[in-house]
Amino acid sequence: MPVGLCRTRLSCCLLGGFLFFSLATTLEKPHEPIVGVGCTHILDVVIVIDAQRLAASRPNRPLFRDLSITVSTGDRIGVVGLNGCGKSTLLRILTGDLAPDAGDVRTGRNARIGVLSQHPVLPVGSVRDAASAGVDTWRAEAALFRLGMGNMLDARTDQLSGGQTKRVALASLLCREWDALVLDEPTNHLDLDAITYLEDTLAGFTGGLLLVTHDRHVLDRVTTKVLEIDRGRAYLHEPRGENAGSGYAAYLAARIEREEQAATAEQVRRNAARRELAWLRRGAPARSTKPKARVDAAKSLIAQRADGPARQGDIGLDLGTTRLGSKGVELTDVSFAWPGAARPTVASCSLNLEPGDRIGIVGANGAGKSTLLDLVAGRLEPAAGTVTRGSTVKIGYYDQLGRNLDASQRVREAVIGDKGDPSIEDLNLMRSFWFDGDAQFAPIGTLSGGERRRLQLLLTLVEQPNVLLLDEPTNDLDLDTLRALEDHLETWPGIVVVVSHDRTFLDVTVDEILALDGDGSVRQVRGGVGGWLRERAAAGATSSPPQQTSPQSHATKSTPKPTTKPKVSPSTLRRQLGEAERTMNKAIADQQRLTGALAAAASDHQLLATLSEELGRATEALAAAETTWLELAAEAEAAGLTFN
Numbered sequence: 001m002p003v004g005l006c007r008t009r010l011s012c013c014l015l016g017g018f019l020f021f022s023l024a025t026t027l028e029k030p031h032e033p034i035v036g037v038g039c040t041h042i043l044d045v046v047i048v049i050d051a052q053r054l055a056a057s058r059p060n061r062p063l064f065r066d067l068s069i070t071v072s073t074g075d076r077i078g079v080v081g082l083n084g085c086g087k088s089t090l091l092r093i094l095t096g097d098l099a100p101d102a103g104d105v106r107t108g109r110n111a112r113i114g115v116l117s118q119h120p121v122l123p124v125g126s127v128r129d130a131a132s133a134g135v136d137t138w139r140a141e142a143a144l145f146r147l148g149m150g151n152m153l154d155a156r157t158d159q160l161s162g163g164q165t166k167r168v169a170l171a172s173l174l175c176r177e178w179d180a181l182v183l184d185e186p187t188n189h190l191d192l193d194a195i196t197y198l199e200d201t202l203a204g205f206t207g208g209l210l211l212v213t214h215d216r217h218v219l220d221r222v223t224t225k226v227l228e229i230d231r232g233r234a235y236l237h238e239p240r241g242e243n244a245g246s247g248y249a250a251y252l253a254a255r256i257e258r259e260e261q262a263a264t265a266e267q268v269r270r271n272a273a274r275r276e277l278a279w280l281r282r283g284a285p286a287r288s289t290k291p292k293a294r295v296d297a298a299k300s301l302i303a304q305r306a307d308g309p310a311r312q313g314d315i316g317l318d319l320g321t322t323r324l325g326s327k328g329v330e331l332t333d334v335s336f337a338w339p340g341a342a343r344p345t346v347a348s349c350s351l352n353l354e355p356g357d358r359i360g361i362v363g364a365n366g367a368g369k370s371t372l373l374d375l376v377a378g379r380l381e382p383a384a385g386t387v388t389r390g391s392t393v394k395i396g397y398y399d400q401l402g403r404n405l406d407a408s409q410r411v412r413e414a415v416i417g418d419k420g421d422p423s424i425e426d427l428n429l430m431r432s433f434w435f436d437g438d439a440q441f442a443p444i445g446t447l448s449g450g451e452r453r454r455l456q457l458l459l460t461l462v463e464q465p466n467v468l469l470l471d472e473p474t475n476d477l478d479l480d481t482l483r484a485l486e487d488h489l490e491t492w493p494g495i496v497v498v499v500s501h502d503r504t505f506l507d508v509t510v511d512e513i514l515a516l517d518g519d520g521s522v523r524q525v526r527g528g529v530g531g532w533l534r535e536r537a538a539a540g541a542t543s544s545p546p547q548q549t550s551p552q553s554h555a556t557k558s559t560p561k562p563t564t565k566p567k568v569s570p571s572t573l574r575r576q577l578g579e580a581e582r583t584m585n586k587a588i589a590d591q592q593r594l595t596g597a598l599a600a601a602a603s604d605h606q607l608l609a610t611l612s613e614e615l616g617r618a619t620e621a622l623a624a625a626e627t628t629w630l631e632l633a634a635e636a637e638a639a640g641l642t643f644n
Contacts, residue, residue: 046073048111048180048208049094054103056089059446060438063089067103067234069227071180071208077236078219078247079212081229082434083450083478087212088118090229091184094210114178116186118449120169122157130157131172143171146197147190148365163189163365163400174201180208187215188475191365192501192529193536214479216248216504223247228255317461317488319429324466327390328353328495329376334385335520336375344383345371347520353467353495360506361499362525362532363516369499370400372516373469376497396465398457400472407445411435411455414444415462433458450476457485466494474502503529512578524577580629587622594618 049071056063063086071077071094079087092098094105095115107113122130127149132140144150147167152160157168166189173181181202187195195218202209202222213219219226226247228235235258239250331351337344345368353359353376361369374380375387377397389395405414415430416422422430430440433454444452453476460468468489474482486508489496500506506513506529513525515532525532594615 046108046111046179048072048108048113049105049210050107051094051105052103054090054093054105055101056086056093056098057101058089061442062232064229064232064234065102067229069094069234069236071210073179073207076202076209076222076224076247077211078223078226078251079210079229080214080219080226080251080479082480083454083476084439084448085229085232085478087229088184088448091115091182091210091212092117095182108179112177112179114173114176114181116166116170116173116181116183118184119162120166122160122165122168124158125156126153127155127157127160127168128153131168131175133172135175139175140171143175144168147171147174147194167194167365170198174198178207180210181205183209183211183213185212185214185476187213187218187501189365189472190501191367192362192503192533193364195501195503196533214474214477214482215502216479217502219248219251220246226251317457317484319461320464321492321494322394322464322466323392324355324394324494325390325392326355327393328355328357329390329393329467330388331375331382332386332388334375334382334387336371336380336382344520346375346382346516346522348385349522350385351514351522353497355493355495357495357497358489358509358511359497360510360513360529361497361516362501362506362513362529364518367516367518368520369516370471372522373397373399373471373497373499376467377469393467394463394465395467395469396460396463397469398460398471398473399469400475405444405452405455407443409444410441411444411447412440414455414459429458429462450478450481453477454481457481468492468494468496470496470498470500472500473498474500474505511582577629577632580625580632584622584625584629587618587625590618591615591622 047070049069051070052068054067054069055065067090069077079090081087089098093100095113096105096107097115097117123133127144128137128141131144141150141153144153144167147170149164149167149171152164157165160168170183170186170190173183186198190198195215199218199221202211202218209222211218211222224239224247226237228237228251235254237247237250237254239246330353331349334346334349334351335344336346349372361372363369371380375382377395378387378389379397411430412422412426415435416426419426427440430436435455435458439451444455447455457473457477473485477485482505486505489509496509498506498510513528513532514522515525515535516522525535527534594611597611
């Protein structure tokens with residue numbers, strides 16, 4: 001029995017037998033009448049969803065088993081796990097959209113449960129009507145504005161993209177009152193302004209919350225528990241001690257501990273299996289008839305993990321890269337406007353991408369982020385200006401929409417292409433991306449959204465690009481794959497340009513941030529993503545989102561006048577500033593390290609003399625780095641570039 005249910009029933013016993021009976025009957029199977037809801041109001045805790053011993057599978061593949069979860073008012077539970085482990089399936093079972101293979105789900109009588117699925121369906125009509133049905137129109141419009149749909153209130157719902165549809169469905173949920181919210185990837189297709197609004201709303205929500213998300217910032221701020229699905233089993237992590245208040249921190253700590261224990265147990269099991277196999281092989285001639293099946297079983301114990309089918313090791317992203325020369329991609333005075341738009345999406349943009357650059361691009365939905373990537377990649381031609389690419393440039397584009405994958409094609413066929421039969425390298429490659437066993441033969445149409453994204457990532461990296469363009473790479477990817485991608489990019493020698501709404505991913509992977517404000521300008525922002533959000537908050541941008549810049553947009557702002565150009569290109573100046581800031585930070589770290597070492601070596605006069613000399617050099621290096629940074633900042637300010 002779930003801990004929460006036990007505690008609640010114990011409290012009822014203290015209040016008396018009648019109250020105990022009342023609470024014991026507050027759960028129901030869907031559509032069955034119950035009585036006694038008043039008891040839960042007295043206790044100020046309502047069990048909204050209670051699921052016991054659930055099991056689910058899909059063709060030729062078990063997902064999870066023996067999974068129990070209780071969602072009460074006040075619970076804030078995040079659901080995490082590898083792509084394809086059954087997270088979305090679990091949410092569909094809990095909300096009655098899908099029947100489990102085994103187990104039982106009960107919901108509170110008349111419980112109001114708001115559901116956001118991965119692919120919501122809206123009623124045909126206007127965006128305003130779809131969001132405001134049964135609620136005050138002003139509430140719906142306010143939510144739509146905060147989620148970036150304020151300029152599409154009269155658009156027809158059957159003409160929206162998948163991302164726009166999901167934002168309208170989310171707005172419809174957030175402007176109503178619920179006993180519980182069940183949200184599947186709510187941050188997908190949201191810009192940073194909208195995610196901040198969603199975080200604030202969920203942080204103040206008093207009902208039960210169950211959400212699948214791979215946004216670590218949201219998990220850390222919003223959740224107090226994390227349900228992890230790993231290798232068919234479920235683990236509920238609740239924060240304790242130093243992890244109090246963060247379900248995500250509790251999940252990380254518990255997972256580290258579990259993996260360490262599993263590694264120890266695995267070594268013990270393998271040693272025992274080796275001893276068994278050795279005994280079988282050295283048996284006396286009289287025992288030479290020992291069943292071959294027993295030998296094979298011992299071999300199998302050595303070859304497989306004791307806890308059943310699982311991913312083996314980290315995802316293998318190190319697929320190599322084509323050598324990149326000294327010239328990357330350079331945009332000079334590039335402008336682009338969609339047909340029928342009153343203003344350009346990109347205006348007079350100059351950007352020089354050089355080897356080693358790590359650039360993140362932020363902006364409201366429709367500000368032109370994907371358009372800028374398309375210009376860099378050559379998918380779009382500029383209306384003015386030039387885009388030049390070095391002779392060695394090989395672009396890999398991991399976009400939002402994914403490759404044109406054939407849903408009827410199998411994973412193995414997509415990877416090997418026209419080669420006929422897979423090579424050993426192909427098989428190892430698929431396994432390293434956790435497509436092993438039956439997963440290699442699965443039709444792409446049966447893969448989860450995250451598994452398709454992982455396959456798309458595989459097919460992008462296998463081509464060995466040296467310029468990597470990532471458009472919303474965190475959508476649908478699980479936490480393990482995201483961390484592997486971050487580790488891969490840390491030492492990757494090529495150019496990386498990332499459009500993302502994931503604050504954590506941007507903080508880890510990029511060195512500088514470019515902002516698109518929806519007026520055609522492209523500018524650098526100091527202070528990373530946090531600095532850009534502070535700018536937006538100070539300017540009140542969240543209450544007045546920019547107009548869409550897609551072909552259907554009809555914005556009315558005029559093209560901004562280009563600023564005075566610096567003596568060097570804006571991108572070069574930005575890069576120099578970034579390098580100066582990194583040098584300054586390193587000098588500060590060296591100074592702090594040497595100061596601490598100096599304090600610890602008070603009795604060693606020879607070491608004191610050596611450390612004092614090093615500290616003097618570090619102090620001089622810091623002064624020089626600060627001077628360089630100040631000079632570059634002054635040059636940028638004189639050139640009209642903003643670094644706030």
